Each structure stands twice: as structure tokens, then as C-alpha cells.
Amino acid sequence: MATSHSPDDHSEDAAPLGGGSLHQTLPQDLLDQCAREPIRIPGGIQPHGALALLRDQDLVLIQASANLGTVLGRTIAPYDNPTLADVVGNDTTLESDVRRWAAGGDATFLEQYQIDGRIFHITGHRTPQGLILEFEEFDESERGRSASFYQLLRDFLDTSDGLKTIADLSAGVAAEVQALTGFNRVMIYRFDEDWNGTVIAEKGDGTLPSYLDLRFPASDIPAQARDLYRLNRLRLIPTATYTPVPLVPTLCPVDGAPLDLSFAALRSVSPVHLEYMRNMGTTASLSISIVIDGQLWGLISCHHAQPRYVGPQIRAACDFLGRVVAQQVAARERAAEVDERLRLKGIETELVAHLARAAGFQTGLVDCASQWLALTNSAGAAVVTDGIVLAAGRAPPIDSILALSEWVRARNVEQIYATDSLSAEWPPGKDITTMASGVIAIPISRLHASFIFWFRPEVVETVRWGGDPRAAKATDALGRLQPRQSFESWKQVVRARAQPWRSAELLSAVDFRGAIINFVLQRAEERAQLTEELQRSNKELEAFSYSISHDLRAPFRHIAGYAELLGEEEPELKALSRHYLQGIIAAALSAGELVDDLLHFSQLGRTSLKMTRIDMAKVMIEIRRSLDVDQRRQAVEWDIGPLPAAWGDATLVRQALFNLVENAAKYSRGASPPRIKVRGQDRATDVLYSVEDNGVGFDMNYAGKLFQVFQRLHRQEDFEGTGIGLALTKRIIDRHGGTLEAKGAVGQGATFSFTLPKRPTGGNRGLT
Structure with missing residues (x-):
């Protein structure tokens, strides 16, 4: 008869049990022998x-x-x-x-x-x-x-x-x-x-x-x-x-x-x-x-x-x-x-209702972190989309989550992956057992490593076995199966395992995946519909802009021409009348320039980019020469540093740089003397260019209006222009995949900086 046992008879801090059954510690030949025994x-x-x-x-x-x-x-x-x-x-x-x-x-x-x-x-x-x-x-x-x-x-x-x-x-x-x-x-x-x-x-x-x-x-x-x-x-x-x-x-x-x-x-x-x-x-x-x-x-x-x-x-x-x-x-x-x-299900309904009002389901999940975690009774969660990780609660480091998402993607998971011992299936999981011994993953994309994860930490448990399970069976001298001899209490510390996932929690995750996919599909349909409407509106707007611009050019030329003829035919006109005629001519010419700029702006969205290497130093020499020819301008002190080459559409890039330099000359003409500094900086993936002046500057509180059509921060009477130049410049830089920024202070000048790629980027870009 077996002797009485104490819970402390035998104990051992064993290695983590992981995700496998303990009987797998038996040799395979003994397992096979058990399976072959003719018990039926x-x-x-x-x-x-x-x-x-x-x-x-x-x-x-x-x-x-x-x-x-x-x-x-x-x-x-x-x-x-x-x-x-x-x-x-x-x-x-x-x-x-x-x-x-x-x-x-x-x-x-x-x-x-x-x-x-x-x-x-x-x-x-x-x-x-x-x-x-x-x-x-x-x-x-x-x-x-x-x-x-x-x-x-x-x-x-x-x-x-x-x-x-x-x-x-x-x-x-x-x-x-x-x-x-x-x-x-x-x-x-x-x-x-x-x-x-x-x-x-x-x-x-x-x-x-x-x-x-x-x-x-x-x-x-x-x-x-x-x-x-x-x-x-x-x-x-x-x-x-x-x-x-x-x-x-x-x-x-x-x-x-x-x-x-x-x-x-x-x-x-x-x-x-x-x-x-x-x-x-x-x-x-x-x-x-x-x-x-x-x-x-x-x-x-x-x-x-x-x-x-x-x-x-x-x-x-x-x-x-x-x-x-x-x-x-x-x-x-x-x-x-x-x-x-x-x-x-109640938690899911509440969470989905919030996501429907959120700008994106990713940020919506973070905003409702408590419901997100409660959906599977988890301690941590994360969502991975396009290589971006948003996490809540006790979640592993971002690098570990990204590595885990790639590993799960390689398993071709269709609906759900779940384990209560991640490290037993994914060896790197041993480094995150305190946060993610238990994992649920649901895929939300068929093409990319995009997942929603839930995490549970390890639960360190002391298991009392009825005998040492490692000695469960053996063989005698003839190779016959022998059962274990002892049933004395044997303790083992189990690590790297989380509380097992219940069926309700797994079903909850699967249901939520369906809701998220429906949400993403709905948003995609809405975006597709909106894109279609925008494309149609853009085409109509471009056609309208082109038609208006084209049809207005002739009347403005006629107005200016007739006003000049009237002045030539009537040399005895009073000074006031001649002043009025000059005003008509100036207004007609200004309106014509505005129409030309509008036409150029509308056409920019339709033209394809002819990408090539651009010698920016040569472009700047041409721009300076064209501005120095204008005798109406005060002499400018130029400070032009090294300008590395860039990659882009030469005509459009020249137009963008010309607009910035011309603006610098215009808004600094009241300075004594006007100074314009142009610089270039070669960086890892792009080139940064800057145009700095010592002109009137602007209030940074209104910087957001600078690149909008017809938006001006100074009076038309003080500084001529149509209000389209900077908007046109921004569209050119955007189409090249670059950035355009402005910094300034009232009375202290302004600096405009933009980036261009150094090498081909794989094709033309559409408007952003």
C-alpha cells in the first residue's frame, strides 16, 4: 500500500512546461508501445x-x-x-x-x-x-x-x-x-x-x-x-x-x-x-x-x-x-x-459603436482601451497596420510586436491564432513572457502583416503531481512496459504559461475580427466613392478653370488695348482722365496675369512629370539673371551657397524656385539693402533648399494661409501679385514628394525651405 504523502515530500523548480503535454517527456518508443498495446x-x-x-x-x-x-x-x-x-x-x-x-x-x-x-x-x-x-x-x-x-x-x-x-x-x-x-x-x-x-x-x-x-x-x-x-x-x-x-x-x-x-x-x-x-x-x-x-x-x-x-x-x-x-x-x-x-458581446457592441464614430479604427481602439482589453479579458493589446504599432495596457515592446506579427503572418492564419504558451511555439517569446505568455492574434489584412493582438502575462503556478511525471513509465530488462513505482507528492513550478483562453473569449475575438473587417471595407467603399466624386469634381473644376481662363484672356487684352488706343487718340485728355485710363490698363494687365496663373495652376494637376537630374546651381544663375534685368527692382545683395543637384521635373522645379526667390526680392525691396540668401544641403534621401530674405516677414500665426490660393498676408497696394505663386509652388513640391515650410517674423524677414529627392523614386506622383 502507498504511504501517506505530504505536499513537501518532493519538489523541483522544473523548466517551463510550455505549450506541450507533459507526457511528451516520455521517450517516443514508450509512447509507441503504449499505443500498440492490444487493450481492445x-x-x-x-x-x-x-x-x-x-x-x-x-x-x-x-x-x-x-x-x-x-x-x-x-x-x-x-x-x-x-x-x-x-x-x-x-x-x-x-x-x-x-x-x-x-x-x-x-x-x-x-x-x-x-x-x-x-x-x-x-x-x-x-x-x-x-x-x-x-x-x-x-x-x-x-x-x-x-x-x-x-x-x-x-x-x-x-x-x-x-x-x-x-x-x-x-x-x-x-x-x-x-x-x-x-x-x-x-x-x-x-x-x-x-x-x-x-x-x-x-x-x-x-x-x-x-x-x-x-x-x-x-x-x-x-x-x-x-x-x-x-x-x-x-x-x-x-x-x-x-x-x-x-x-x-x-x-x-x-x-x-x-x-x-x-x-x-x-x-x-x-x-x-x-x-x-x-x-x-x-x-x-x-x-x-x-x-x-x-x-x-x-x-x-x-x-x-x-x-x-x-x-x-x-x-x-x-x-x-x-x-x-x-x-x-x-x-x-x-x-x-x-x-x-x-x-x-455587450462590450463588443459598445466598442464597435465607438469605432464607427472614430476617424480610424486604430485610434478608436486606443481611445477605448478598457473595452478593447475587456473584449478578451486581457492585460494588454496592440494593433499593427502598415508597420505602425498602437498599444494599450501591458503590451510587449514595439520591436517584439512587429517580429511577432511577421511570425504569425508566416503561419498563414486565416481567422485566429491563440496560445497560452507563446514561447513554446515561438522561441523569441521567452523574452516577453511577463507580458505575453498568452496571445490572441486576428488578421485584418490578406496582404500585409496587419493584426490585432491581445496579451496575457505568465501565471507562475506550483503544480502538485501525484508522483514525478517524468518517471511515468519505464521498461524492464526485457523491454516490457513498467508503470511508475511512486505516487508521492511532487511539486513543479510551471512558468511561461498564461491563464488559458476560454472558448467565449476566442469567439469574441473572431466576432470582433468580422466587425473590424466590415468596418474597414465600409470605410474603403466610402473612400472609393469619395475619391470617385473628387476625381469627377476635379475634372469638372479643371475644365471650368481652363474654360474661364481661356475665355477671359481675350476680353482683358481688348480692355487694355482699347484704353491704350484711347490715350493715343486723345492727347489733349485731362490729367485726371489719363490717370483713369492708366488705372484701367493696369487692372486689365493684372487680371490677365491672374488668368494666366489660374490656367497654369489648373494645368499642373494634369501634366505628367518628366523626371531628370537637375543642376540647381545653373537654375539659380538663370533665375538671378532674369531678376537682375528688371530695372524696377532695387539692387539685391545675393548670397548663394553650394546647391547640390536634385531629381525632378526641371521646368516645374525652376518655376517653384523662381517663385520663392521672386517673392524674397519683392518683400525685401524696402530693406537697405535687400539681401537674399540661397542654400542647399545634401541629406540621406533628399536635398534641402532654402531661400532667406531680410524683408517685411510675416506673422507665424497666419503661416497656414501662405500656400492657399488667393490668400495674402499683405495688402495688394503694397505688394503686387496674384496670390497664386506660393500655392503653385506647394503643388509642384508636393507632386515631387517633397515638403515646403515657411518661417518668419514681422519685420525680420522670412525663410522658405523645400526638399526634393536625390534619385528616382519609382515613377510619377499624383497630387497629395
């Missing part, structure tokens, strides 16, 4: 009953356990092809009842019959190899208890509705099964996502040690054994020291294969498991499977220090309890899941 076709049964295989069409006995005659107390010659009537005698209705069952649709058969004065429980089930009947003699010691267990079941059903939590329900059913079966210890054993099992409830009489809250590795119940528990919900082992009863003949005569005993209550179990029981200090066991939605959720595991048999009636009552518990656990889990889904 053991070739024998346990000796507390007998088994018969009947041909389904005529109920002829074709295979039986070697003890069939001994158990029934009759002489049976299986090789003489006896019928069921020959086996059980004619003083029972068993044969006729089995014939009706075989012709019907029920999967199983369970009745009591008297055979030669003795009462037997007879169960049956169908297989492709024939009809299997199992015989167990009625235990008179159960007769007195059978009347009470119905009352126990009724009492449990009456009280179970009041057990609100799964822990309370588990404790209740453990006590109920212990009262029904009389086993020394009854445990409720729940599987996790890695198929490790934890004892979440226990009822015992003190004979066997307590395993409450201990965890057992998945290798204790291999995958094929778990699948058998799922299919056959009850398994009784009255004694772990039994000798299996073989089947006669060894192979089934129907197909020459071993008889499949998957659904047989008497099926002999693995010798490894029997040794496991003995090592644990238990002689008898009863397992009742808790199956929810076709999946094995857990076990009601009963242990006894001495041999113990419970008959089919009590086992049926336990099976009933197992089904009730499964339904109630499922109902509680579904109710909790529905409540959580409704709560998270």
Missing part, C-alpha cells in the same frame, strides 16, 4: 463472470470464455455448436428474449434470469463478429443495499440543482458514489487540454491516502485507453491480482481475428494497469466516465484497498449518476459560457 482485444476476460459469443442469425455459440460452464454450473461443449438454449437450459425465456432483442434496434441488453436455481445478471451488446452475452451471478450481499440506492439517487437528484458550481457538484457526486459502492476512496478526475488529470473532488474513509488537488500526467491514461473510456463508460476491476480467463477458441471463427471486447464489461485489462494499481496500493477499482458532447471530460474513479465486487445493478446506478453529472456539468459550463458570451 486482450484475448480474455476477468474471472468474476463468463462470456459467450453467439452467431446472430441462429444464436449458436461460436466462442466463449473458458469458464462459461463453471460459472453457469453446466456442462458445455463449445465445439458441438450448441445453441443458447443448450447453454442455459429450457427453463428460461432467455433465448426467446435474446431473439427479440437481436431482431430489434436496441444496442444493449440487460436482464436477470434464473438458471438452474441461480440468479444471473445477463448483459448483451452487438458487434460485427456476433452477439456478446456476459453472465454475472447475483451477489446476495447486494440484495439489502439495492433497495436503498434508489433513495440515494432520488436524494441526489433533488439536491444537485442547488449545487451551483462544478466543484460543489463534483464533491456531491463523489460522496454519492462512495455511499453507493462502499469503496474506500472516490475521486472526480478532470482532464485538461493536454490530457493531464487533476483530482478536483474526493470522498474517502481514510483507508487510502488523499489525492485531492494532485495532478496526474497524461501518460497514466494513454490516448487509446481514453478513447475506450469514452466508448465504454464503466469498468470494474474487483481485484488487481486476478488471472485472466482465455477465450475458446482463441480467434473468432467468423473472421479469424481476435474478438473485439471494447464494450464488454468483463474485458481483461492491461497488465501494466494492474501493476499500476498495485503500486498505488489499490486492489479494486471502478471507473465511471463523464462524457460531454462525445468527449471525455473526466472520470469518477473509485479505489479500494481490498478486493471489492459491485454488481450490475449498482454499476448501472453509478452509470446513471455519471450521465446525470455529465449533463449537469455541461449545463453549468454552457450557462457560464453563454453568460460570458453575452457579456463580451
Whole structure:
């Protein structure tokens, strides 16, 4: 028998468990050996009953356990092809009842019959190899208890509705099964996502040690054994020291294969498991499977220090309890899941409503950080779009988030990626476990590494195992599987794992992805519609501007021409009249210049750029020469520094620089003397040019108006011009992908700076 255990018997600060199941620490050959063990076709049964295989069409006995005659107390010659009537005698209705069952649709058969004065429980089930009947003699010691267990079941059903939590329900059913079966210890054993099992409830009489809250590795119940528990919900082992009863003949005569005993209550179990029981200090066991939605959720595991048999009636009552518990656990889990889904849906609705009013969903998420995090009950979150990261809460560094987004993109995630142990799947994740051991990622683009992330930090947990899980199985000198010897409490510190994501949280993330994609698509449609409308409006405006400009040029020329002719034809005009004529001529010429500038401005949006290398020093020489020719201007002191070459449309760039230099000359003509400084600076990807003057300057509070059409910061009477030059300059620089800035102070001059690319940028740019 195992000794009593203290939680501090053994402990170890083990390496992080990561995202894999602990049983993967076993060598692969042992795992393969577990998988190959023939637990469904053991070739024998346990000796507390007998088994018969009947041909389904005529109920002829074709295979039986070697003890069939001994158990029934009759002489049976299986090789003489006896019928069921020959086996059980004619003083029972068993044969006729089995014939009706075989012709019907029920999967199983369970009745009591008297055979030669003795009462037997007879169960049956169908297989492709024939009809299997199992015989167990009625235990008179159960007769007195059978009347009470119905009352126990009724009492449990009456009280179970009041057990609100799964822990309370588990404790209740453990006590109920212990009262029904009389086993020394009854445990409720729940599987996790890695198929490790934890004892979440226990009822015992003190004979066997307590395993409450201990965890057992998945290798204790291999995958094929778990699948058998799922299919056959009850398994009784009255004694772990039994000798299996073989089947006669060894192979089934129907197909020459071993008889499949998957659904047989008497099926002999693995010798490894029997040794496991003995090592644990238990002689008898009863397992009742808790199956929810076709999946094995857990076990009601009963242990006894001495041999113990419970008959089919009590086992049926336990099976009933197992089904009730499964339904109630499922109902509680579904109710909790529905409540959580409704709560998270409310948060999603509130968040999406806010995003609909936001300029962009990225900034909208940051503005509503609390709802964003609450959507999956996370501690941190981030959104990655076009290489830009916006984060909230406890999120990893930006570089780590960008690297993670590239890694997730490489996995071709379609809807969602989720893990509670990132470092086990992505090694660089070990550097961010304190913030992102748990990760949910939803893609929001098919082309780029654009994701919404939620993060959870690691939860450092001390797990108490029922024995060192690393020594779960071994082999003897002959290479045969051997179960572990010790079940003493063994502690392990688990790191780099976060609280697992619940189904409601994952569904919430998937739903939110749909909302975001719809939001992005809607905004894209709105932008496409707006772009289409803008393009149409621009075309109409350009056509209108061109038409107006073209049609106005002739009338203005006519006005100026007629005014000049009138002055020439009437030399005796009074001085006042001649002044009026000069005003008309000046206004007509000014209006003509305005029309020309408007025409140029409207055409700029339609012309393509002819990109080439530009010698800016040569361009500046031409501009200076053209301005020095104007005798109306005061002599300017020029300070022209080195001007590196640029890349652009030579004609347009010359126009832009000319406008800036001409403005500098115009607004500094009142200075004594006017000074203009022109500089160029070669930088990594572009060239910066500046034009500085010592003129009247401007108030920086109105700098935003400088580059707008018809916006002027000085009176027309003081400084001539149409108010289009700087707007035209900005459009030229924008089309080249550069920037234009202005700095100044009233009475202290102004500086205009612009950038141009140094080399080709891959094609022409449209208006920005």
C-alpha cells in the first residue's frame, strides 16, 4: 500500500512546461508501445463472470470464455455448436428474449434470469463478429443495499440543482458514489487540454491516502485507453491480482481475428494497469466516465484497498449518476459560457459603436482601451497596420510586436491564432513572457502583416503531481512496459504559461475580427466613392478653370488695348482722365496675369512629370539673371551657397524656385539693402533648399494661409501679385514628394525651405 504523502515530500523548480503535454517527456518508443498495446482485444476476460459469443442469425455459440460452464454450473461443449438454449437450459425465456432483442434496434441488453436455481445478471451488446452475452451471478450481499440506492439517487437528484458550481457538484457526486459502492476512496478526475488529470473532488474513509488537488500526467491514461473510456463508460476491476480467463477458441471463427471486447464489461485489462494499481496500493477499482458532447471530460474513479465486487445493478446506478453529472456539468459550463458570451458581446457592441464614430479604427481602439482589453479579458493589446504599432495596457515592446506579427503572418492564419504558451511555439517569446505568455492574434489584412493582438502575462503556478511525471513509465530488462513505482507528492513550478483562453473569449475575438473587417471595407467603399466624386469634381473644376481662363484672356487684352488706343487718340485728355485710363490698363494687365496663373495652376494637376537630374546651381544663375534685368527692382545683395543637384521635373522645379526667390526680392525691396540668401544641403534621401530674405516677414500665426490660393498676408497696394505663386509652388513640391515650410517674423524677414529627392523614386506622383 502507498504511504501517506505530504505536499513537501518532493519538489523541483522544473523548466517551463510550455505549450506541450507533459507526457511528451516520455521517450517516443514508450509512447509507441503504449499505443500498440492490444487493450481492445486482450484475448480474455476477468474471472468474476463468463462470456459467450453467439452467431446472430441462429444464436449458436461460436466462442466463449473458458469458464462459461463453471460459472453457469453446466456442462458445455463449445465445439458441438450448441445453441443458447443448450447453454442455459429450457427453463428460461432467455433465448426467446435474446431473439427479440437481436431482431430489434436496441444496442444493449440487460436482464436477470434464473438458471438452474441461480440468479444471473445477463448483459448483451452487438458487434460485427456476433452477439456478446456476459453472465454475472447475483451477489446476495447486494440484495439489502439495492433497495436503498434508489433513495440515494432520488436524494441526489433533488439536491444537485442547488449545487451551483462544478466543484460543489463534483464533491456531491463523489460522496454519492462512495455511499453507493462502499469503496474506500472516490475521486472526480478532470482532464485538461493536454490530457493531464487533476483530482478536483474526493470522498474517502481514510483507508487510502488523499489525492485531492494532485495532478496526474497524461501518460497514466494513454490516448487509446481514453478513447475506450469514452466508448465504454464503466469498468470494474474487483481485484488487481486476478488471472485472466482465455477465450475458446482463441480467434473468432467468423473472421479469424481476435474478438473485439471494447464494450464488454468483463474485458481483461492491461497488465501494466494492474501493476499500476498495485503500486498505488489499490486492489479494486471502478471507473465511471463523464462524457460531454462525445468527449471525455473526466472520470469518477473509485479505489479500494481490498478486493471489492459491485454488481450490475449498482454499476448501472453509478452509470446513471455519471450521465446525470455529465449533463449537469455541461449545463453549468454552457450557462457560464453563454453568460460570458453575452457579456463580451455587450462590450463588443459598445466598442464597435465607438469605432464607427472614430476617424480610424486604430485610434478608436486606443481611445477605448478598457473595452478593447475587456473584449478578451486581457492585460494588454496592440494593433499593427502598415508597420505602425498602437498599444494599450501591458503590451510587449514595439520591436517584439512587429517580429511577432511577421511570425504569425508566416503561419498563414486565416481567422485566429491563440496560445497560452507563446514561447513554446515561438522561441523569441521567452523574452516577453511577463507580458505575453498568452496571445490572441486576428488578421485584418490578406496582404500585409496587419493584426490585432491581445496579451496575457505568465501565471507562475506550483503544480502538485501525484508522483514525478517524468518517471511515468519505464521498461524492464526485457523491454516490457513498467508503470511508475511512486505516487508521492511532487511539486513543479510551471512558468511561461498564461491563464488559458476560454472558448467565449476566442469567439469574441473572431466576432470582433468580422466587425473590424466590415468596418474597414465600409470605410474603403466610402473612400472609393469619395475619391470617385473628387476625381469627377476635379475634372469638372479643371475644365471650368481652363474654360474661364481661356475665355477671359481675350476680353482683358481688348480692355487694355482699347484704353491704350484711347490715350493715343486723345492727347489733349485731362490729367485726371489719363490717370483713369492708366488705372484701367493696369487692372486689365493684372487680371490677365491672374488668368494666366489660374490656367497654369489648373494645368499642373494634369501634366505628367518628366523626371531628370537637375543642376540647381545653373537654375539659380538663370533665375538671378532674369531678376537682375528688371530695372524696377532695387539692387539685391545675393548670397548663394553650394546647391547640390536634385531629381525632378526641371521646368516645374525652376518655376517653384523662381517663385520663392521672386517673392524674397519683392518683400525685401524696402530693406537697405535687400539681401537674399540661397542654400542647399545634401541629406540621406533628399536635398534641402532654402531661400532667406531680410524683408517685411510675416506673422507665424497666419503661416497656414501662405500656400492657399488667393490668400495674402499683405495688402495688394503694397505688394503686387496674384496670390497664386506660393500655392503653385506647394503643388509642384508636393507632386515631387517633397515638403515646403515657411518661417518668419514681422519685420525680420522670412525663410522658405523645400526638399526634393536625390534619385528616382519609382515613377510619377499624383497630387497629395
